[in-house]
Amino acid sequence: MILKVVKQRTEASYEEDLLQMILEGAKSNNGYYGPSTDNSRDKFIVDNCKSIYFAGYETTAITASWSLMLLAAHPEWQARARAEVLEIVGDSLPDANMLRNMKTLTMVIQETLRLYPPVTFVVREALEDITFKDIMIPKGTNMQIPIPILQQHYDLWGPDAHKFNPERFAHGIIGACKTPQAYMPFGVGSRVCAGQHFAMTELKVILSLILSKFCFSLSPAYQHSPAFRLVIVPEHGITLRVRTA
Numbered sequence: 560m561i562l563k564v565v566k567q568r569t570e571a572s573y574e575e576d577l578l579q580m581i582l583e584g585a586k587s588n589n590g591y592y593g594p595s596t597d598n599s600r601d602k603f604i605v606d607n608c609k610s611i612y613f614a615g616y617e618t619t620a621i622t623a624s625w626s627l628m629l630l631a632a633h634p635e636w637q638a639r640a641r642a643e644v645l646e647i648v649g650d651s652l653p654d655a656n657m658l659r660n661m662k663t664l665t666m667v668i669q670e671t672l673r674l675y676p677p678v679t680f681v682v683r684e685a686l687e688d689i690t691f692k693d694i695m696i697p698k699g700t701n702m703q704i705p706i707p708i709l710q711q712h713y714d715l716w717g718p719d720a721h722k723f724n725p726e727r728f729a730h731g732i733i734g735a736c737k738t739p740q741a742y743m744p745f746g747v748g749s750r751v752c753a754g755q756h757f758a759m760t761e762l763k764v765i766l767s768l769i770l771s772k773f774c775f776s777l778s779p780a781y782q783h784s785p786a787f788r789l790v791i792v793p794e795h796g797i798t799l800r801v802r803t804a
């Protein structure tokens with residue numbers, strides 16, 4: 560399917576988008592998959608499209624779901640976020656400038672990603688022997704960095720570490736946490752999430768559109784049960800009662 564779209568693209572059009580960047584990358588992929596042939600080029604394109612699909616779909620979708628659950632459970636924050644959206648967007652559709660100005664909604668999403676980071680671990684392999692503080696880490700060791708534990712540690716976040724309190728992000732990540740590196744829903748360093756700004760934009764668009772049109776509360780049928788799968792999911796789904804705003 561991917562290659563069918565690629566064929567249409569190369570024959571008929573040129574767009575300034577992510578697929579075009581991958582196609583350009585495939586031209587200069589320096590034989591990463593062996594000698595540069597049509598096959599290695601196709602493999603480069605298909606593998607990159609799959610990575611982006613797998614990295615970008617479920618993570619963002621589940622964050623939108625947890626955000627809605629938290630806004631439903633905290634009507635005061637739902638009202639604050641809706642008031643902000645209506646003030647900024649009015650009757651039009653949100654544009655890039657408007658999204659940038661949605662401070663309350665950004666705080667709500669940041670707090671959602673702190674409490675329910677979809678990716679639970681980032682993994683690194685020691686490529687050589689390393690001494691980290693007093694710990695000797697031999698070459699070849701795989702290290703799993705547990706994001707939810709870092710993001711809800713009392714010593715770093717204070718006594719309300721487990722509570723939903725978007726206000727903590729009022730002065731950004733630096734204001735929210737004694738060690739800002741401990742906030743890492745998108746990872747850190749050279750392999751940080753390639754789609755983090757796109758994901759934040761998608762989330763602001765989805766949530767602002769829903770907030771501007773609907774009020775919602777948790778259904779009595781909702782059973783809170785976050786489950787560690789590939790991403791952190793609501794085991795029994797999220798059921799909301801929705802009415803027009």
Ligand code: HEM
Nearest residue numbers: 614615618619622678681745746747750751752753754758
């Ligand atoms: C809320 C949504 C998302 C979350 C929480 C998230 C989280 C992460 C995390 C934790 C990593 C690993 C970083 C590391 O190892 O240090 C990662 C990598 C990555 N993400 Fe995301 N992600 C999200 C959305 C997206 C989207 C929308 C895309 C693309 C459209 C995307 C593309 C990628 C790619 C390509 C990588 C690999 C980067 C590399 O290895 O150089 N992600 N993401």
